Amino acid sequence: MADALEKRSVSITRLSGNVPQIHTTASTVKGTTPSLVEDGRRRFIAASELSKSFGGFQALGPVNIHIEEGEFVSILGPSGCGKSTLMLVVAGLLQPTKGHIEINGRVLKRSMTDVGIVFQDHLLLEFRTAFENVLLQQEIRGLDRNQIRKRAQELFGKLGLSGAESRYPRQLSGGMQQRVSIARALVHEPSVLLMDEPFGALDAISRTQIRHDLEALWMETRKSVLFITHSIEEAIGLSDRVLVMSNSPGRVVEEIRIDLPRPRPAYLGQYPEFAKYAQQIYKTFEKLGVYQFK
Amino acid sequence: MADALEKRSVSITRLSGNVPQIHTTASTVKGTTPSLVEDGRRRFIAASELSKSFGGFQALGPVNIHIEEGEFVSILGPSGCGKSTLMLVVAGLLQPTKGHIEINGRVLKRSMTDVGIVFQDHLLLEFRTAFENVLLQQEIRGLDRNQIRKRAQELFGKLGLSGAESRYPRQLSGGMQQRVSIARALVHEPSVLLMDEPFGALDAISRTQIRHDLEALWMETRKSVLFITHSIEEAIGLSDRVLVMSNSPGRVVEEIRIDLPRPRPAYLGQYPEFAKYAQQIYKTFEKLGVYQFK
Amino acid sequence: MLATDVKSPTMSPQFHLSSPLARFMPPVLVVIGSLILWEFGSEWFELPKYLLPAPSEFMNRFVTDRGVLAYNFSATAYVVILGFAIATAIAIPLGLAIASYPSLNHNLFPLIVFFETIPKTITAPLFVVWLGFGLSPRIALTAVMTFFPILLNSIAGFSAINPRLNYITRSMGATPWQSFRFVRFPSAMPIIFAGMKMGMVYAVTGCVTAEFVGANEGLAALILQAADYMDVQLMFAAIFATAMLGMLLTGILLGVERWLMPWRRDL
Amino acid sequence: MDELASPRGLRLRAPRSLVTGLWLLVLVAVWAVAVRVLKISEFILPSPGSVLEWIATRPGYFLTATLSTLRLTLVGFGVGIAVAIPVGFALAKIRWLERALYPLIVFLQTMPLITIVPVLVIWLGYGLTTTSILVAFSVFFPVSVNTILGVRSIPHNLFFVTRTMGAGPIQTFQYIDWPMALPYLMSGFRISLAVAIVVAVVSEFIASNDGLGYVALRGVRNRDTVQIVAAVLIAAALGVIINSAAQYIEQMILKKYRE
Amino acid sequence: AEKMKVTLNWLPDNGSIGIIYADALGYYKDAGIDLDIEPGKGSGATSQLVAGGSTDVGLASASSAIGIASKGAPLKVIAPIYQVVDWGITSLKDTPITKPKDLEGKTIALAPGAADIPLFDTMLKLNGVDKSKVNIQMVSGAGGVPLLAEKQIDGISAAPGDVMIPLATKGIEAKQMFYKDWGAPLVGISLIARADKLEQNPELYKKFVDATLKGYSEVAKHPSAAVDALRERYPDAAPKEELMEELTKFDIPLFCTAGAPGIGAVPAATWTTTGEILTATFGSLGDGGIAAKHTESYLPAQLPACP
Numbered sequence A, B: 001m002a003d004a005l006e007k008r009s010v011s012i013t014r015l016s017g018n019v020p021q022i023h024t025t026a027s028t029v030k031g032t033t034p035s036l037v038e039d040g041r042r043r044f045i046a047a048s049e050l051s052k053s054f055g056g057f058q059a060l061g062p063v064n065i066h067i068e069e070g071e072f073v074s075i076l077g078p079s080g081c082g083k084s085t086l087m088l089v090v091a092g093l094l095q096p097t098k099g100h101i102e103i104n105g106r107v108l109k110r111s112m113t114d115v116g117i118v119f120q121d122h123l124l125l126e127f128r129t130a131f132e133n134v135l136l137q138q139e140i141r142g143l144d145r146n147q148i149r150k151r152a153q154e155l156f157g158k159l160g161l162s163g164a165e166s167r168y169p170r171q172l173s174g175g176m177q178q179r180v181s182i183a184r185a186l187v188h189e190p191s192v193l194l195m196d197e198p199f200g201a202l203d204a205i206s207r208t209q210i211r212h213d214l215e216a217l218w219m220e221t222r223k224s225v226l227f228i229t230h231s232i233e234e235a236i237g238l239s240d241r242v243l244v245m246s247n248s249p250g251r252v253v254e255e256i257r258i259d260l261p262r263p264r265p266a267y268l269g270q271y272p273e274f275a276k277y278a279q280q281i282y283k284t285f286e287k288l289g290v291y292q293f294k
Numbered sequence C: 001m002l003a004t005d006v007k008s009p010t011m012s013p014q015f016h017l018s019s020p021l022a023r024f025m026p027p028v029l030v031v032i033g034s035l036i037l038w039e040f041g042s043e044w045f046e047l048p049k050y051l052l053p054a055p056s057e058f059m060n061r062f063v064t065d066r067g068v069l070a071y072n073f074s075a076t077a078y079v080v081i082l083g084f085a086i087a088t089a090i091a092i093p094l095g096l097a098i099a100s101y102p103s104l105n106h107n108l109f110p111l112i113v114f115f116e117t118i119p120k121t122i123t124a125p126l127f128v129v130w131l132g133f134g135l136s137p138r139i140a141l142t143a144v145m146t147f148f149p150i151l152l153n154s155i156a157g158f159s160a161i162n163p164r165l166n167y168i169t170r171s172m173g174a175t176p177w178q179s180f181r182f183v184r185f186p187s188a189m190p191i192i193f194a195g196m197k198m199g200m201v202y203a204v205t206g207c208v209t210a211e212f213v214g215a216n217e218g219l220a221a222l223i224l225q226a227a228d229y230m231d232v233q234l235m236f237a238a239i240f241a242t243a244m245l246g247m248l249l250t251g252i253l254l255g256v257e258r259w260l261m262p263w264r265r266d267l
Numbered sequence D: 001m002d003e004l005a006s007p008r009g010l011r012l013r014a015p016r017s018l019v020t021g022l023w024l025l026v027l028v029a030v031w032a033v034a035v036r037v038l039k040i041s042e043f044i045l046p047s048p049g050s051v052l053e054w055i056a057t058r059p060g061y062f063l064t065a066t067l068s069t070l071r072l073t074l075v076g077f078g079v080g081i082a083v084a085i086p087v088g089f090a091l092a093k094i095r096w097l098e099r100a101l102y103p104l105i106v107f108l109q110t111m112p113l114i115t116i117v118p119v120l121v122i123w124l125g126y127g128l129t130t131t132s133i134l135v136a137f138s139v140f141f142p143v144s145v146n147t148i149l150g151v152r153s154i155p156h157n158l159f160f161v162t163r164t165m166g167a168g169p170i171q172t173f174q175y176i177d178w179p180m181a182l183p184y185l186m187s188g189f190r191i192s193l194a195v196a197i198v199v200a201v202v203s204e205f206i207a208s209n210d211g212l213g214y215v216a217l218r219g220v221r222n223r224d225t226v227q228i229v230a231a232v233l234i235a236a237a238l239g240v241i242i243n244s245a246a247q248y249i250e251q252m253i254l255k256k257y258r259e
Numbered sequence E: 001a002e003k004m005k006v007t008l009n010w011l012p013d014n015g016s017i018g019i020i021y022a023d024a025l026g027y028y029k030d031a032g033i034d035l036d037i038e039p040g041k042g043s044g045a046t047s048q049l050v051a052g053g054s055t056d057v058g059l060a061s062a063s064s065a066i067g068i069a070s071k072g073a074p075l076k077v078i079a080p081i082y083q084v085v086d087w088g089i090t091s092l093k094d095t096p097i098t099k100p101k102d103l104e105g106k107t108i109a110l111a112p113g114a115a116d117i118p119l120f121d122t123m124l125k126l127n128g129v130d131k132s133k134v135n136i137q138m139v140s141g142a143g144g145v146p147l148l149a150e151k152q153i154d155g156i157s158a159a160p161g162d163v164m165i166p167l168a169t170k171g172i173e174a175k176q177m178f179y180k181d182w183g184a185p186l187v188g189i190s191l192i193a194r195a196d197k198l199e200q201n202p203e204l205y206k207k208f209v210d211a212t213l214k215g216y217s218e219v220a221k222h223p224s225a226a227v228d229a230l231r232e233r234y235p236d237a238a239p240k241e242e243l244m245e246e247l248t249k250f251d252i253p254l255f256c257t258a259g260a261p262g263i264g265a266v267p268a269a270t271w272t273t274t275g276e277i278l279t280a281t282f283g284s285l286g287d288g289g290i291a292a293k294h295t296e297s298y299l300p301a302q303l304p305a306c307p
């Protein structure tokens, strides 16, 4: 608990240290998202009574969720429960059937733009090299070319992508593609990060590595993150708060605050808290019928 | 340890109980694999000094591995280390560059046929429905149609595929495709099962479920299994013995006998042995440079 | 020039058309609309009937001249189907042979591409010189024109198969014939069919060309005959019938494809 | 493991053009011998020698005809794609338009073009207008259909990427639609260029007074088999050259997409 | 000079030689006409082009022009060039066809797209031959010759020049039975034009017809020079010897029939039979019958004399 408190205070310090920088970026970013930095108030994303149907099919909700500034929130839920749908609705890319999103107190009407998104299926452009895919942010947003190039280079280094800059997506393994997609989501230093199973394409061994790398990266910048995953270990390993969703149509059925020190190690089993959190989630899933053990 | 011993004896009992059935199947199966059931001796698959190069590139080995009758052996290793290659060579589908495979003491010359294989990329025939893909075993081997149909139906039920019988592979999710591929490998009740990351396409939550289902299935029949995976949890959760492979060209660098009672639960963290095994593997990987934690 | 270049569209929910009615209504409406425009357009724009008859006029000929039209329609259809069948019967096995032997493929493929690019239509007069009149030059030209797209696609189809699929059959102890029957042939079918669909258009074109050059029956012969008698209506009726023949045969082929390849129905 | 799947090994032997050349030489030799041994009359099948001689004695005549065919091919091709691409994009983007017209386009594609020639000639006379319309028509179908398929093949979610970057319609077209559809367009171009040259020659034969098709028609009128064969051979050579060029250009442009 | 476009009946050859020679001699230029000569693809197509208005004047067989005129096209024949067609059935000398009755049971090639189908039909009808007993093959002119030479067919319906000469070059002798000799004289290749264009600019057409007729008259006088002129302008035309033989033997004699007042005008009787044949062929000739389909108003006062 002491650890958690210390972390929170670090996060806040960090944030205020970051404010001018975010400001600079935000001012050059085109788009309609209300700036998240405003008169020192507590800033956040909040979704109220959100639900989404496709045709007659209820894919999501209703759910209420919020993300505090600089908070790392994970969503954990069985396949098909509406996690991706939730993320797309939060990003303003899909219109909710009911409910609305508020960003910093203002209702979101169009798609968010002060945001970086890692889509579940990477969504890289096959005809651009890895590096050009990341630079797309600069071209479309009309940002400063040199600054973004430098930042992209940095990210490639941190994400273990050095040397892969001029390769095309198809020349990269699934895991590398996903890393490029992560770099693209980060390069313009958005205030919000939405990640939909960003490690889905990786094998278990590489996942552990990249989880570690992402945590390190996040600890540097402390964005507000919505992280979608299937992996209990990953959710616990990365988050400040884990939201567990039920089977389709997904609702938030449990909220778990994770109080573990950062950075967290590859093998979390050594923490008794980890075992406790994991057991709790397994139990919930069993109760929900996600697992059926004979 | 007591548990493990008990399990072994169960396995042997089971096996002898199974012999006539395997015999029946084997006798209707065309092919050249020497029958695995022979004059009561200990039967097994053994690969000696196996290595494989593609062109000049050494993809595998040399490795020595063996599988005892009714044993569940997992191979764990980083991506690209040659696991799939090893499996194909063991199955006789690729010629080893050096070394040879013995089955039950006889050198394997052509491809094994008394075997069920789950390929990493499913390899379903897109022009056959899920059920027809499974029935291919019957058509090619010339087995009894009704018997195999019944067995296939059963497997579809157990694998959560009911209702998907007449769908084409394209209409199934990756996870369902993989399950169909598992059903195809099991339907003719082979003595040997080779599985190459059979849960690779599944999300973490479904993996836990299907791991449980596979274990139950295996406990019923006790085939000899070679199981390839990236997941430490899965390897420990399923195997009698885990072989850890090094980076490319893969060699077996560690062998861990897993002494946990079966059936094993979804969350293994409760066993202190599990933590021990997992730690050991993580350490090995760290030593091999598979993980690089800053 | 492979029809396989046209990749099948990826499935996305946006292209699920609700009902057959919703599917066929719009194009049918467009056809009716354009026919109406044509019908009255010739009045509004004072297009002379002796050059461009209104649809009602030449459609009428399908009733009054149905005997002639049916006779020539079936004559053309006969040649097209026969030529197409001959070409298919030769091209598919040949394609299999070429695809199966890499050295054969290496040697013959460029040559086949070369022959494919020869404009075969203008060789029609040569065919008449070589083969005399009657059915043979028409069938020959039809078959030759149909042959190459089917051959190229058969080669592509039989080559494109994922060699790993053989692992399945081998581990089941399949004979070579079983591997062909259960894996190779069905895998190649969609690509071969794409070639056949293209070939069918060529077949009609080939037959029509041959008829233009020398034939005493068939829709193109009827077109020329009608032109001689300055019977523009009959000419249009014959043109229309030719187009219908092409569409009909392609439609039949599509039907066969759907029937043979149920796994591609919703593509 | 993909390496096993690729038949790349085949390509690294003698260059294909060489193989083709050799085969053609063999064919020509067989032809020459057959004409001589079987005593086939010039009227039925002239010897390769006399065809070559025919061409060699009239270099200017054939060059003019070839250039004229080439011009027709390119004009028709240009017009065809200039219409087909916008139509393709419009149809792919506007759903009701696609619903109404796409089945028609697919069906019209199966119509033998040659049947509408008499009508076009009556309306537009002989010459480049008529012939280039014919060529353009033949180009229109494969290119527009491929454009539609190309745009349709774009995963819908890809547009999310640019939307979150705040891209407008033009940027979306520039960064997503166009480059994503380009490989389909290119294969449409290649297919249709091969068709275009054939249609060009044929439409010259029936609706023009220039080009290789006209030369062949002259041969027919003059009962001169040598001339017909000469025209056919030159057209074939032209076809092969254009095809190879198209393939080369496609490879260059699509380097990014394949390799 | 006024612009004018003429569409020939086919590719430039003997049929259109008068126009080409007149142009070479500068007759059109002298008459103040800037003439554009366009090769055609058969009389039927040329008639349609003239009717459609995309060309000013056409050279086409009268039967094609009258056929389309009978369907309502405002076409008029303004000057017959070949006053009668000498088409007929060509057969090999050892298996000759000398009278229509001989056709029964024989295989005859008719060229699709040519104007002799109605003629053939009329001849059969007038001479009481049952068409169903004749085995008719549609084969283009060029295709028929080798077939006849190889005796795959017994006869070809064509202009003799198209068949006799290539046969002669192969050393094969042939016989001709002319339609005109079996009750079917028919006005042949003629200048045709649209009525409205004629009315708009009669002077131009008169000058054109005058120059053209003079051209054909010169052809009759100097065939060799005319063929040279043709071949100089169209080097891909048939060889000179072939053209010369065809021209002198078969074509020039047709510039005038017996009783014609000169080149460019046929006796009224020939128009009458032509009208009858074509009425039988087309069913009806439409408003005004044959008389409305031709006019002599655009002929020069002084016709060139018959050769």
Ligand SMILES: Nc1ncnc2c1ncn2[C@@H]1O[C@H](COP(=O)(O)OP(=O)(O)OP(=O)(O)O)[C@@H](O)[C@H]1O
Binding pocket: A054, A059, A077, A078, A079, A080, A081, A082, A083, A084, A085, A086, A120, A248, B203, C013
């Ligand atoms: N565009 C769409 N049209 C129709 N149905 C959709 C659409 N998108 C998603 N769905 C449906 O909504 C449900 C939720 O989908 P979603 O992708 O949000 O699930 P998820 O939780 O992200 O699953 P996974 O963990 O497998 O990614 C599913 O049943 C899916 O089929």
Ligand SMILES: Nc1ncnc2c1ncn2[C@@H]1O[C@H](COP(=O)(O)OP(=O)(O)OP(=O)(O)O)[C@@H](O)[C@H]1O
Binding pocket: A203, B054, B057, B059, B077, B078, B079, B080, B081, B082, B083, B084, B085, B086, B120, B248, D001, D002, D003, D004, D005
């Ligand atoms: N047919 C082949 N031709 C050439 N190289 C091959 C072939 N198959 C595999 N390789 C190479 O051999 C190495 C081992 O491949 P393999 O597929 O066995 O690895 P793996 O351990 O199964 O990896 P993963 O965990 O990613 O499935 C890789 O570098 C691969 O590129």
Ligand SMILES: [Mg+2]
Binding pocket: A083, A084, A085, A120, A196
């Ligand atoms: Mg999802």
Ligand SMILES: [Mg+2]
Binding pocket: B083, B084, B085, B120, B196
């Ligand atoms: Mg593998």
